[in-house]
Amino acid sequence: MNIAIIGTGYVGLVSGTCFAELGNDVICVDNNKEKIASLNKGVVPIYEPGLEELIRKNRRKNRLRFTSCIKEAVEKTKIIFIAVGTPPKLDGGADLRYIEQVSRDVARYMNNYKVVVEKSTVPVETNKWVKYIMRLNNHKIDFDVASNPEFLKEGSAISDFMNPDRVVLGVESERAKKLLLKLYKPLKAPIVVTNIQSAEIIKHASNSFLATKISFINSVANICEKVGADIEKVAEGMGLDKRIGSSFLNAGVGYGGSCFPKDVQAFVRIAERLGCRIDILKEVEKINKQQRKLIFSKIEKALWIINGKNIGVLGIAFKPNTDDIRSAPAIDIIKMLQGEGAKIRAYDPKAMEHAKKILPNVDFCKNSYDAARGADALVIMTEWDSFKKIDFAKMKKIMRHPIIIDARNMLDPKKMKKMGFNYTSVGRPGHEIL
Numbered sequence: 456m457n458i459a460i461i462g463t464g465y466v467g468l469v470s471g472t473c474f475a476e477l478g479n480d481v482i483c484v485d486n487n488k489e490k491i492a493s494l495n496k497g498v499v500p501i502y503e504p505g506l507e508e509l510i511r512k513n514r515r516k517n518r519l520r521f522t523s524c525i526k527e528a529v530e531k532t533k534i535i536f537i538a539v540g541t542p543p544k545l546d547g548g549a550d551l552r553y554i555e556q557v558s559r560d561v562a563r564y565m566n567n568y569k570v571v572v573e574k575s576t577v578p579v580e581t582n583k584w585v586k587y588i589m590r591l592n593n594h595k596i597d598f599d600v601a602s603n604p605e606f607l608k609e610g611s612a613i614s615d616f617m618n619p620d621r622v623v624l625g626v627e628s629e630r631a632k633k634l635l636l637k638l639y640k641p642l643k644a645p646i647v648v649t650n651i652q653s654a655e656i657i658k659h660a661s662n663s664f665l666a667t668k669i670s671f672i673n674s675v676a677n678i679c680e681k682v683g684a685d686i687e688k689v690a691e692g693m694g695l696d697k698r699i700g701s702s703f704l705n706a707g708v709g710y711g712g713s714c715f716p717k718d719v720q721a722f723v724r725i726a727e728r729l730g731c732r733i734d735i736l737k738e739v740e741k742i743n744k745q746q747r748k749l750i751f752s753k754i755e756k757a758l759w760i761i762n763g764k765n766i767g768v769l770g771i772a773f774k775p776n777t778d779d780i781r782s783a784p785a786i787d788i789i790k791m792l793q794g795e796g797a798k799i800r801a802y803d804p805k806a807m808e809h810a811k812k813i814l815p816n817v818d819f820c821k822n823s824y825d826a827a828r829g830a831d832a833l834v835i836m837t838e839w840d841s842f843k844k845i846d847f848a849k850m851k852k853i854m855r856h857p858i859i860i861d862a863r864n865m866l867d868p869k870k871m872k873k874m875g876f877n878y879t880s881v882g883r884p885g886h887e888i889l
């Protein structure tokens with residue numbers, strides 16, 4: 456099938472590449488000309504495990520192309536996915552200007568029937584506006600709008616796309632339904648077919664529910680900490696109940712990334728605009744912000760005075776296996792520490808190039824040991840696998856004081872104490888740093 460993907464970011468690039476891998480002819484479009492030039496030279500602008508190889512393979516087979524010419528892409532394809540960003544506005548609502556722009560451009564260049572599919576995460580009823588704008592700009596050519604929200608996670612995006620728990624298709628015509636069912640058939644995944652509004656809500660509700668699990672477990676972790684209970688055992692004991700499930704019950708510094716923070720907010724705003732309330736999500740957001748403050752206060756408790764201290768930070772990405780630093784907890788913590796006058800040395804295996812652009816006063820280091828050199832304390836902000844393999848005996852010798860604040864519960868508290876570290880984490884016994 457001939458497919459266009461408009462917006463070649465984390466979602467567009469992964470989806471386009473995977474559709475090509477499934478045997479389709481895919482044109483990925485982006486209005487960022489530098490990005491397209493780089494992709495055409497074989498340089499992949501994001502870090503996502505396995506993506507570079509898959510792009511190379513599908514370009515070689517001539518199934519995957521990159522262009523900044525939306526006209527050509529629209530004319531040559533039948534199914535057009537919109538995968539542009541939907542960032543938050545100041546009031547928390549989704550900024551849909553890029554969706555509008557693409558809807559207008561697609562309408563303008565349509566030369567025959569098209570299915571225009573929202574893959575970006577959008578508030579419910581966005582499809583009505585997409586249709587309205589398209590009709591305003593082209594009242595001659597027949598088209599359908601559909602919703603196909605994306606559920607991939609950064610860091611495991613390819614396998615999430617290729618082996619999804621489910622595919623959701625919001626459609627309102629048999630023609631669009633047939634085309635999309637055919638496109639997704641090779642994945643052999645459960646497919647939920649529904650109307651477009653329901654598909655839009657499924658996406659916001661799913662992300663909000665996962666964010667709720669995280670805030671819930673963080674609240675429980677704080678109770679555990681007061682009484683010497685262990686949040687890991689509590690989460691295990693809860694998660695074995697199939698109705699609860701064990702995933703997304705890892706306590707820590709709270710969620711970050713380009714999606715949960717913005718989607719939770721956007722879901723609250725759209726509910727309010729519709730005259731409804733989903734106040735539980737306001738509490739989820741509040742708890743998530745408090746977790747950052749909790750980690751900061753743990754650092755403060757470990758150091759007493761932060762001013763003038765050297766603090767090593769391991770991990771900047773909002774989670775492991777990605778270079779994405781959008782709404783990364785590490786950025787907030789670093790800024791809070793700098794605000795108190797701390798000097799920061801930081802290391803991340805993949806995210807430092809992005810971080811350098813927004814954290815000018817941080818010393819970025821060549822490895823974990825370098826970040827810990829002379830440190831009064833070390834803060835673990837992202838649980839990269841490579842950090843789990845650190846020789847902490849060596850680390851202890853390099854640091855000025857053996858103090859570790861583990862914001863991701865990455866290390867074993869008993870082992871760390873045994874090695875002589877003053878160690879604290881979230882919701883686990885033995886957290887008392889003094």
Ligand code: NAD
Pocket residue numbers: 461462463464465466467484485486487490538539540541553556557574575576577605606607608609713714
């Ligand atoms: P991104 O910022 O990485 O990519 C968006 C791309 O769209 C950019 O490259 C930008 O240049 C391009 N773009 C903007 N306007 C354009 C236009 N008019 N024409 C052509 N290209 C244009 O964003 P992302 O992380 O890929 O997210 C895209 C959408 O998918 C968002 O709604 C997001 O919530 C959703 N989503 C993201 C993820 C994820 O893991 N990142 C997962 C599921 C859903």
Ligand code: UGA
Pocket residue numbers: 576605606607608609610662665669702703704705706707708709710711712713714715773774
């Ligand atoms: C999330 C969802 O998991 C995807 O299904 C969805 O498609 C995507 O958002 C989106 O809509 O963009 P992603 O943000 O890539 O994916 O990463 P997650 O693995 O969900 O992690 C999000 C944040 O929650 C990270 O900061 C992570 O560290 C944190 N987290 C996750 C926890 O603190 N505890 C957990 O148990 C799980």
